[in-house]
Amino acid sequence: MEPLIQFEAVSKRYRMGEVQVSALDSLDLPIAAGEFVVLLGPSGCGKTTALNLLGGLDRPTGGHILVHGHDITRDDDAGLTKYRRQTVGLVFQFFNLIPTLTAAENIEFALALTRHGKRHSRALELLELVGLAERANHFPAQLSGGQQQRVAIARALANEPPILLCDEPTGNLDSDTGHQVLSVLRDLNQRQGTTVLLVTHNAAIAPMADRVVRLRNGGIERIETVDAPRAVAELVW
DSSP: OOOOOOEEEEEEEEEEETTEEEEEEEEEEEEETTTTEEOOTTTTTTHHHHHHTTSSOOOOOOEEEEEEEEGGGGGOHHHHHHHEEEHHEEEEEEEETTTSSSHHHHHHHHHHHOSOHHHHHHHHHHHHHOOGGGGGTTGGSSSHHHHHHHHHHHHTTOOSSSSEEESSTTSSHHHHEEEHHHHHHHHHHHHHHEEEEEEEOGGGGGSSSEEEEEEETTTTEEEEOSSSSGGGGGGGO
């Protein structure tokens, strides 16, 4: 079976002055539909770069990224915009909610970009999905960090993406709140079949995944298949 996502010899290099820095070096990685994959490694190992490339936020220096068999590295800017709207949802470490909009309005704003006809009712459905229906009219400043991150997840689901990309989604949260966020992500993966690619430096999160891809110096150090992923409640950090 063809993988949903395929990194083929993907490289990314940056020039800093006269020095060329390699963030990714010939990354080869297939990801199946419905997998929960953790990209694990220290800062500077290339994990966020890989996520940004798959999210269409940046372009590789070399190689190809295929999604549903389509090579997104060949897309122009308009093509990548369409790809982001239809295929991927992005969850960031720092939430990136609009402070002057309520939780529901933040989601409605994302829905406006998808031309969804019933934005308010859909926003409420998504807040219900992440357990925050009662917080629909609260502004970000009135929400805890974990609640803001769950709103950010709901917003990322506005376009009903088959792929959810999460960059250190628990990085600014305490362990109890982090457990709540990870439970939402795992539930989306198991109940809706959403493919989740989660980037983290926290090795304690890894046992909840189907596969753990350990990166170091822009390449794969090793890949671990988790035969019996742990429940989120069992994770300790």
